[in-house]
Amino acid sequence: MSILSRTKKDTVNIYEPKTQSDISVHEENQLLKSSLNYLKVELNKFKEVPLLVCEVKKTIGEKAVIKVPNGNQFLVNISGGLNVSVGDMVLSEQRSLTIVQKIEKSKNLDLEDFIVIQKPNISWESIGGLKDQINELKEVVELPLKNPGIFKKIGIDPPKGVLLYGEPGTGKTLLAKAVATSANATFIEVVASELVQKFIGEGARLVRDLFALARERAPSIVFIDEIDALAAERVDHGTGGEREVQRTLMQLLTEIDGFNILDQVKIIAATNRFDILDQALLRPGRFDRLIEIPVPDQDSRVDILKLYTSLMNSKGVEIEKIVNKTEGLTGADLKAVCTEAAYFAIREQRTEVIHGDFEKAVDKILKNSDEETEATAMFG
Numbered sequence: 001m002s003i004l005s006r007t008k009k010d011t012v013n014i015y016e017p018k019t020q021s022d023i024s025v026h027e028e029n030q031l032l033k034s035s036l037n038y039l040k041v042e043l044n045k046f047k048e049v050p051l052l053v054c055e056v057k058k059t060i061g062e063k064a065v066i067k068v069p070n071g072n073q074f075l076v077n078i079s080g081g082l083n084v085s086v087g088d089m090v091l092s093e094q095r096s097l098t099i100v101q102k103i104e105k106s107k108n109l110d111l112e113d114f115i116v117i118q119k120p121n122i123s124w125e126s127i128g129g130l131k132d133q134i135n136e137l138k139e140v141v142e143l144p145l146k147n148p149g150i151f152k153k154i155g156i157d158p159p160k161g162v163l164l165y166g167e168p169g170t171g172k173t174l175l176a177k178a179v180a181t182s183a184n185a186t187f188i189e190v191v192a193s194e195l196v197q198k199f200i201g202e203g204a205r206l207v208r209d210l211f212a213l214a215r216e217r218a219p220s221i222v223f224i225d226e227i228d229a230l231a232a233e234r235v236d237h238g239t240g241g242e243r244e245v246q247r248t249l250m251q252l253l254t255e256i257d258g259f260n261i262l263d264q265v266k267i268i269a270a271t272n273r274f275d276i277l278d279q280a281l282l283r284p285g286r287f288d289r290l291i292e293i294p295v296p297d298q299d300s301r302v303d304i305l306k307l308y309t310s311l312m313n314s315k316g317v318e319i320e321k322i323v324n325k326t327e328g329l330t331g332a333d334l335k336a337v338c339t340e341a342a343y344f345a346i347r348e349q350r351t352e353v354i355h356g357d358f359e360k361a362v363d364k365i366l367k368n369s370d371e372e373t374e375a376t377a378m379f380g
Contacts, residue, residue: 049093049094049095050094051091051092051093051094051100051101052068052069052091052092052093052094052097053069053089053090053091053103054066054067054068054069054089054090054091054092054097054099055067055087055088055089055090056084056085056086056087056088056089056090056099057073057086058086059084059085059086060075062077062078063075063076063077063078064076064078064084064090064099066090066092066097066099068092068097071201074097076092076096076097076098076099077096077098077099078098078099079098079099079100082099082100082101082102083102084099084102088102089102089103089104090102090103091103115188115189115190115194115210115213116187116188116189116190117186117187117188117189117217118186118187118189119180119181119186119187120177120178120180120181120187121181122174122177122178122181123178123181123182124178124182126174126178126307127171127174127175127178127307128296128300128303128304128305128306128307128308128331129296129297129299129300129301129303129304129331130171130175130293130296130300133175133291133292133293134175134178136162136289136291137162137175137179137291138179138182139159140159140161140162140266140288140289141159141161141162141179141183141221141266141268142179142182142183144158144159144266145183145185145219145264145266146183148264159266159288159289160256160257160262160266160267160285160286160287160288161222161256161266161267161268161269161286161287161288162266162267162268162269162287162288162289162290162291163227163268163269163270163271163281163282163287163289163290163291164176164268164269164270164271164291164293165270165271165272165274165290165291165292165293166272166292166293166294166295167272167293167294167295167330168272168330168332169330169331169332169333170293170294170295170296170330170331170332171293171330171331171332172225172270172293173223173225173270174331175293176189176221176223176268176270177223179221179268180221180223183219183221184219185219185220185221185266186214186217186218186219186220186221187220187221187223188210188213188214188217188220188221188222188223189223189225190210190222190223190224190225191224191225191226191229192224192225192226192227192228192229192230192231193226193229193230194206195207195210195230195248195252196229196230196244196245196248197244197248201247203244203245203247203248203251204247204248204250204251206248207248207251207252207255208251208255210222210255211255211262211265214265215262215263215264215265218263218264218265219264219265220264220265220266221265221266221267221268222265222266222267222268223268223269223270224267224268224269224270225269225270226270226271227269227270227271227277227281228271228272228273228274228276228277230245230248230249230252231249231252231277231278231281232245232273232276232277232278233276233277233278233279234246234249234278234280249278249281252281253280253281253286256286256287257285257286267287269287274290295328295329295330296329296330296331296334298323298324298327301323301326301329301334302319302320302323304331304334304335305319305322305323305326305334305337305338306319308334308335308338309338312338312341312342312353313351313352313353314352314353314354315352315353315354316354316355317353317354317355317358318355321355322337322355322358322359322362325359325362325366326362326366329365329366333365336361336365337358337361337362337365338358338361339361340360340361340364340365341353341357341358341360341361342357343361344356344357344360344361345357
């Protein structure tokens with residue numbers, strides 16, 4: 001029988017393993033091949049030149065003006081078939097800066113690194129004292145969001161915002177969150193120092209994005225904490241960094257009192273350094289009310305302690321006696337008193353906090369306060 005006359009059944013596959021030993025060698029060979037291919041792919045990744053993330057500023061025919069991370073702008077080519085427009089984020093090759101890929105990006109990606117967006121759940125009942133301040137805050141922030149028509153009927157523009165100032169721990173942030181809860185508004189919180197950036201124009205851009213986001217999420221409240229970091233009184237001479245802070249402040253003033261109407265966006269700022277704020281920020285038309293949040297008096301301290309102790313498993317606590325020893329303490333200090341009193345009970349393996357625990361807690365907080373005062377006086 002000739003070789004050509006052999007049937008398919010008689011054909012011998014020299015690559016097909018016959019024995020168990022051949023099968024194991026074949027499987028090992030396949031595993032090594034797949035491992036080799038994987039390592040080749042990973043090595044090629046290390047050899048690839050990284051691409052620059054850039055922003056398209058302008059399109060001119062088949063070319064585009066891009067802004068690279070260091071702030072410089074270049075006119076570059078666009079690879080074939082790629083459709084880009086102003087504002088897109090793209091990847092550019094490092095040598096020629098040719099745009100090779102368009103990437104999807106959240107509109108406020110840079111801004112989202114610095115802000116907190118939330119729907120607070122803090123009621124007015126959870127704030128002790130500050131009745132007058134709460135009423136003023138309701139008139140300036142809550143009323144325009146809930147009933148804007150009343151201002152049109154009277155014939156005045158609704159207020160834009162309010163500045164809260166006072167000692168640390170007096171409840172400024174708590175008030176801002178409570179009014180956001182009451183008005184059912186989106187609460188956008190940012191620390192002013194985060195708006196100060198290294199490169200020229202970056203801080204101003206963050207401010208623009210912040211208010212653009214607030215308009216999208218309206219009704220909303222923009223809460224700028226520690227605004228003195230951004231709005232300190234300007235001086236004629238200063239370093240480049242100070243001038244950049246001033247540019248960011250200018251953009252903030254423009255957003256508050258510029259051509260773009262805030263409408264359902266209200267601004268609340270907070271500071272404990274009211275004395276150093278720039279007068280341009282404080283004039284009427286920007287912050288409609290300047291509300292001082294004072295250190296609580298005796299009646300307010302009673303309300304605050306009753307509020308906190310009502311949430312605790314306490315017995316026989318004489319609020320009035322405790323309050324008489326807490327002159328000069330803030331709301332945050334009084335909360336710390338309750339926390340320390342609970343720790344004293346835990347140390348004695350009790351689940352109930354008694355009056356003696358509060359007495360020891362007050363002494364401890366007052367001692368710490370005196371030591372901080374002495375350190376401040378000594379080292380400034």
